[in-house]
Amino acid sequence: MRQDSFSTYHPAINFFYFAAVIILSMCFQHPVMQGISLVTAVIYAVIVLGPRKALRFNLLFMLPVLILTTILNPLFNHYGVTILGYFPNGNPITLESMIYGFVMGLTLITVMIWFACYNKVMTSDKFIYLFGRIIPSLSLIISMVLRFVPMFKAQMKKISDGQKCVGRDVSNGNILERISHGIKILSIMITWALENAIESADSMRARGYGLRGRTAFSLYRFDRRDGLLTIVMLIVAAGLALGLFLGYGFVQYNPVFKIAPLNVLGVLTYLFYAALCLAPTVVDAISELRWKKLRSASQRGVSMTSADSHLVAAMTINEDEETENWRLSA
Numbered sequence: 001m002r003q004d005s006f007s008t009y010h011p012a013i014n015f016f017y018f019a020a021v022i023i024l025s026m027c028f029q030h031p032v033m034q035g036i037s038l039v040t041a042v043i044y045a046v047i048v049l050g051p052r053k054a055l056r057f058n059l060l061f062m063l064p065v066l067i068l069t070t071i072l073n074p075l076f077n078h079y080g081v082t083i084l085g086y087f088p089n090g091n092p093i094t095l096e097s098m099i100y101g102f103v104m105g106l107t108l109i110t111v112m113i114w115f116a117c118y119n120k121v122m123t124s125d126k127f128i129y130l131f132g133r134i135i136p137s138l139s140l141i142i143s144m145v146l147r148f149v150p151m152f153k154a155q156m157k158k159i160s161d162g163q164k165c166v167g168r169d170v171s172n173g174n175i176l177e178r179i180s181h182g183i184k185i186l187s188i189m190i191t192w193a194l195e196n197a198i199e200s201a202d203s204m205r206a207r208g209y210g211l212r213g214r215t216a217f218s219l220y221r222f223d224r225r226d227g228l229l230t231i232v233m234l235i236v237a238a239g240l241a242l243g244l245f246l247g248y249g250f251v252q253y254n255p256v257f258k259i260a261p262l263n264v265l266g267v268l269t270y271l272f273y274a275a276l277c278l279a280p281t282v283v284d285a286i287s288e289l290r291w292k293k294l295r296s297a298s299q300r301g302v303s304m305t306s307a308d309s310h311l312v313a314a315m316t317i318n319e320d321e322e323t324e325n326w327r328l329s330a
Contacts, residue, residue: 004047004121005287006280010226011126017233018118021277025110030251030259031099032270034106040277041113047284048120057116066105073101079254100253119150129220144200152193159188229283236275243269 007014025037045054075087080096087093127142163169163185170182243249248269250260260266275282 004280005284007048007121009229009283010222011122011130011220012222013226013230013233014121014126015130017279018114018122020237022111022114022118024273025107025114028249029100029103029107029253030249031103031106032259033249033273034103034110036270036274037277038106038110038113040274040281041110041117043278044117044280045113047281048117058113061112062109065109066102069105069108070098070102073097073104077101080257081255082257096253096255096257099257126220144197148193151196152189155192156185156189159185159192229279233276233279236272236279239272240269240276243272 021037021041025034025041028034028037042054042058045057048054049057074093074097077097077100078091078094080094082095083092084095084098085093124144131138131142160169163181164171167173168181168184170178170185172178172181243265246265246269248260248266250258252258
């Protein structure tokens with residue numbers, strides 16, 4: 001899967017964008033807002049994670065959690081005046097509690113999908129670049145934690161494959177032998193994780209990480225396109241903030257389900273929120289269209305600027321790598 005264009009922007013833009021959409025997704029209890037955030041998160045997950053992985057993640061995690069929260073919330077919360085029925089113990093089943101459970105399920109799912117996209121875009125080097133000088137120790141720990149899960153999974157597969165070659169995998173032998181093999185693999189993984197953490201800490205200490213006056217090489221530069229995107233996102237965020245200030249994010253679940261009236265200003269508030277959440281997808285689509293246009297121009301022999309030539313070359317190499325990876329996986 002090729003790298004999306006939004007991840008090539010300055011790390012500050014990547015970080016503050018994801019911080020904004022994740023915090024808003026956690027705070028909003030408006031069903032329309034949550035629906036917008038969920039749809040846009042799924043669209044961007046398809047771009048970042050790939051269609052197959054994003055679809056598998058959504059089907060295996062999203063639907064069960066959504067159904068579970070919708071069913072469980074009426075079991076413990078009985079507020080609301082719209083009674084749909086009664087449990088055997090006499091507690092009412094209310095429409096308001098079911099709607100609230102559904103929205104809470106949407107919230108949990110949406111935040112998880114945004115975090116999956118965040119982990120793909122905000123790599124450890126970007127995080128250390130942003131916070132390495134401000135909070136050096138904490139930023140190093142957080143970056144190690146964020147990359148620990150994918151590294152743990154990859155190392156687990158290597159160790160499991162190695163143990164399988166000698167007949168000591170969890171699929172070999174009877175139940176007791178499988179448990180013993182699993183404990184052995186887990187012990188190896190814990191030892192590897194501790195050694196890896198110690199080696200990383202010693203390596204960073206040897207390089208003088210966190211010392212006063214230490215310089216660091218970085219490829220990140222805040223250029224004109226970063227400034228343009230920042231201005232556009234700030235304008236959209238200002239429009240959203242104005243709509244929320246006017247009360248168009250209002251929602252009530254107890255005792256009666258009520259939301260803000262749907263009028264022109266309400267629709268504009270929803271559109272501003274959708275535009276904010278769709279920013280990475282729009283950036284990627286514009287970059288894709290520009291690349292196709294420039295590649296067509298290069299094939300016709302039309303002269304291009306140096307920046308456009310570099311863009312065509314980089315995207316062509318990226319496409320060739322993606323084709324080769326697909327051929328090898330097939």
